């Protein structure tokens with residue numbers, strides 16, 4: 001038995017398999033990403049709390065001899081166990097390593113992969129059918145988000161994707177539509193662009209806000225951030241049915257017909273002459289070609 005295994009046994013530490021499963025559950029709870037394990041990181045204590053580790057278990061350390069430098073290095077047994085469990089998950093392609101994630105998001109984090117996401121849902125008894133609606137990050141989807149956020153803006157942008165129907169059911173298009181949703185919601189900081197509402201569920205797994213297409217899916221609207229806008233349920237509905245639209249200066253226009261129906265709460269938006277809350281970068285603002293199409297084809301004018 002190795003020195004490390006003896007120490008794990010001596011301090012009655014949880015098994016590596018148990019720690020792997022706890023990591024996947026915690027990753028799901030933290031939106032698919034957790035920081036590297038180092039002293040003082042809240043995540044290290046959070047997982048220790050899950051196992052109700054006592055003070056001794058948390059502070060026990062290993063002495064490792066660094067032959068190259070000819071010195072003894074002390075490492076916390078708990079950190080080491082966490083790292084080994086995460087390393088195993090990385091080898092099984094359940095998570096991306098901090099060095100990989102860094103290249104994608106500029107943050108040193110462990111991130112779920114699609115395979116790890118499926119396994120985490122399974123461990124938490126969440127049906128796989130809910131996956132599509134969760135904002136949980138995965139390495140594959142984040143690659144798409146990065147591409148969407150960084151794609152150059154084109155003045156002659158065509159908001160229609162003529163091939164959309166053909167690839168509708170592929171895994172690739174399912175990932176792309178999750179990428180669209182996450183990119184839009186991130187771009188708008190999880191807030192409704194119209195009313196600023198920002199709410200999450202009690203389990204912190206999902207946001208109330210939705211990613212709306214400006215040129216909708218059914219009209220073959222592209223899954224691009226500049227054909228998207230983050231809206232709460234009410235404003236998503238009002239935008240999709242044509243009670244509200246956007247002007248070229250991003251002010252909200254409300255249909256004159258709302259007064260006849262007594263929908264004054266929509267009118268208050270127009271009276272204030274409100275501009276929507278926009279993303280930080282103007283390259284990903286809604287594109288004029290998309291909002292112009294919405295005004296002409298969806299907005300209710302009669």
Ligand SMILES: [Zn+2]
Pocket residue numbers: 192193194195196197231232233234235
């Ligand atoms: Zn709203």
